[in-house]
Amino acid sequence: xxxxxxxxxxxxxxxxxxxxxxxxxxxxxxxxxGKIPDEKRSSMVSLATEKDRTxxxxxxxxxxxxxxxxxxxxxxxxxxGQVFYNxxxxxxxxxxxxxxxxxxxxxxxWQENQDSLQNLRDNLAGLGMDLYKIPMVMQYNKRDLPNIxxxxxxxxxxxxxxxxxxxxxxxxxxxxxxxxxxxxxxVLQSLSAxxxx
Amino acid sequence: MTNLQxxxxxxxxxxxxxxxxxxIKASRAKCAILLSKNGHLxxxxxxxxxxxxxxxxxxxxxxxxxxxxxAHLVKEEKFKVMFQEGSKWNVYFCLVAEHFILAxxxxxxxxxxxIRHAAAETEKALTPxxxxxxxxxxxxxxxxxxxxxxxQSLPVRESQGIELPDLNQEVEDxxxxxxx
Numbered sequence: 001x002x003x004x005x006x007x008x009x010x011x012x013x014x015x016x017x018x019x020x021x022x023x024x025x026x027x028x029x030x031x032x033x034g035k036i037p038d039e040k041r042s043s044m045v046s047l048a049t050e051k052d053r054t055x056x057x058x059x060x061x062x063x064x065x066x067x068x069x070x071x072x073x074x075x076x077x078x079x080x081g082q083v084f085y086n087x088x089x090x091x092x093x094x095x096x097x098x099x100x101x102x103x104x105x106x107x108x109x110w111q112e113n114q115d116s117l118q119n120l121r122d123n124l125a126g127l128g129m130d131l132y133k134i135p136m137v138m139q140y141n142k143r144d145l146p147n148i149x150x151x152x153x154x155x156x157x158x159x160x161x162x163x164x165x166x167x168x169x170x171x172x173x174x175x176x177x178x179x180x181x182x183x184x185x186x187v188l189q190s191l192s193a194x195x196x197x
Numbered sequence: 198m199t200n201l202q203x204x205x206x207x208x209x210x211x212x213x214x215x216x217x218x219x220x221i222k223a224s225r226a227k228c229a230i231l232l233s234k235n236g237h238l239x240x241x242x243x244x245x246x247x248x249x250x251x252x253x254x255x256x257x258x259x260x261x262x263x264x265x266x267x268a269h270l271v272k273e274e275k276f277k278v279m280f281q282e283g284s285k286w287n288v289y290f291c292l293v294a295e296h297f298i299l300a301x302x303x304x305x306x307x308x309x310x311x312i313r314h315a316a317a318e319t320e321k322a323l324t325p326x327x328x329x330x331x332x333x334x335x336x337x338x339x340x341x342x343x344x345x346x347x348x349q350s351l352p353v354r355e356s357q358g359i360e361l362p363d364l365n366q367e368v369e370d371x372x373x374x375x376x377x
Contacts, residue, residue, distance in 0.1 A: 003203045003237040007210035012237045035376050043252040047259075056263075059236075059255040064371040072371065075236070075255065091262040095235035177372060185368040194202075 002097050002191055012073040013187050016093055018120050019102035020112035021053070021081030024141040027170035028102065029060045029076055032180065035173070036062075054080040057092045067188065074184055081116065090123050098135035098187035100179055102170075103158055105140050105148040110157070117158055131161065135186035138165035139179045144172070203233055203296075203330045210240070212326040216319055217242035220299075224315035225307035230300050231293070231323070234258055245286075245302055257290055257300050278316075280309060289313065293320045294327040 003012040017025040026046065033044045040063070047056035058078040065072065077096075079089040093099075101120065103113045121131040140154050151167060159165055164182050168175025205213075213231060221229055221243045228243040230250055236258025238250055260279070268276045278291040289312045290300040299319060301312050 003205070003233060003239065005205040005210065005239075007205060007207035014235065014237075037376070040375060043249045045252045045256060056259055059252060061251045061255070062375065064368065065374055067367050067371055075251075077255075087266060088263070091259065091266065094262065095233075177376075181365065181368050181372055184372075185365045188368065 002187075004191070008071070009069060010071045010073065011067075011188070011191065012075065013097040013191065014075050014077065014095055015098045015100065015183055015187060016096040017076065017078040017100045017102055018089075018093070018116065019081060019141075020104060020109065020116040021083070023081060023102045023104040023109070023113075023116075024168070024170040025078040025081065025102050026054055026058050027141075028100070028139075028168075028176050028179070029058050029078060031170055031173045031176050032062070032076070033060055053082060054078055055085075056080065056088055064184065068192075072188070074187075076180075083115075086119065086123070089119070090126065093120075093123050094127055096129075096134070097191070098137075098183045100137050100139055100183050101158070101163075102139045102141050102168075103154060105142045105154065105167075106145055107147050107149055110149065113154075113158060135183060135190045136161070136163045137179050137183040137186070138163050139168045139170075139175060140165060141168045141170050141175075143167045143174070144169045203237070203239075205239065205330050209326050209329055213240045213323060214242070216322045216326070219322070220315055220319040223318070224301060224303070224312045226301045226303035226312060227306075228302040230254060230302075232258060232298050232300065234261060234292075234296055234298060239297070243302075248302065253300075257288075257298060261290065261292075261298055278313070289316065291316050291320060294324040296331065297323075297327050299323070 017028055019025055029044065042061050045059040047054065049055050060076040062074045062076060064074055077092050079092045099120065101117060124131050124134065138159050140151060142148065155165060166175040166178045168179065170176055217229055217231060217240055226243060228241065228245045228248065230238060231240040232238050232254040236255040238254040241250060264276050264279060268274065275292065278289070281288045285304060287303055287309065288300060289309060290298050293299050299316055301316060303312055
């Protein structure tokens with residue numbers, strides 16, 4: 001549900017970080033937030049439980065600057081990953097222009113990744129959106145941990161739509177900006193295609 | 198359900214800003230914001246120092262969405278208005294044209310009854326303008342090139358034989374600039 005203001009030449013779009021619990025969605029936003037210079041820093045909103053698990057969503061607005069003549073604003077959201085917060089995930093997913101699916105690379109998280117991806121597909125379908133059509137990037141996080149799956153296996157099992165994918169260590173920032181850059185570009189290209197003659 | 202997008206023309210912007218200014222005067226509120234139900238800030242009138250309106254908009258969008266889910270659970274079609282009362286600041290918000298929220302931040306210099314009355318009038322005034330902004334995916338909206346002479350339109354992805362412009366580079370440049 002992007003917002004295009006021809007009068008002020010502004011575009012606002014929404015990107016949602018999706019994935020199983022503790023896969024690193026909030027860490028992505030925290031890393032990005034930590035790298036914004038003080039003078040450009042807005043607020044990051046985190047609605048978390050006492051144990052720092054996301055309860056509703058994290059929200060980080062980013063002013064990207066002028067792209068193709070338009071002041072471009074990207075709003076980053078995360079969903080709560082825990083299984084029982086599905087109604088909240090649906091609400092946050094509503095109106096998204098692009099999705100980053102953050103997968104946990106650890107072998108023992110394989111089923112959680114698959115369940116979360118299926119949940120994403122179901123929730124998008126419930127909103128009249130198609131997992132195969134929405135701009136999407138896969139991020140294989142926690143590449144620094146032992147006992148992780150190979151990228152080839154993750155791609156085979158999760159990336160059936162052959163989306164762009166990146167290896168990441170969100171806590172150190174590896175792969176975080178590559179992911180953000182690519183999903184932002186895909187969203188803007190998608191918007192552009194919709195509004196061309 | 199279709200995936201709605203909002204395309205705001207100059208005509209609508211002018212009309213919305215006019216109605217918002219009338220509303221602030223009539224309600225005596227400190228600040229009013231118009232946002233999409235999704236939390237995108239569209240317009241503001243009035244001003245409160247130190248309030249960061251983008252996160253406020255995102256949170257109001259979230260609150261409103263969860264409240265509508267709650268409405269369905271108690272067999273209501275929707276809850277149209279909400280009011281939060283604080284020691285100094287109060288927030289009143291109401292649904293406008295089904296897809297937008299008019300949120301009002303006010304202190305003790307006015308009362309909620311006045312806000313409620315003025316908001317209802319403003320809702321009526323804003324609705325025809327806001328309905329013009331709705332755009333189902335797949336529609337071809339007016340092009341920026343024509344509406345804003347002299348501006349560059351967004352690069353376009355073509356599927357058949359035309360080279361894709363390097364939007365990645367533009368985004369990378371913008372991110373580099375932001376985080377430098």
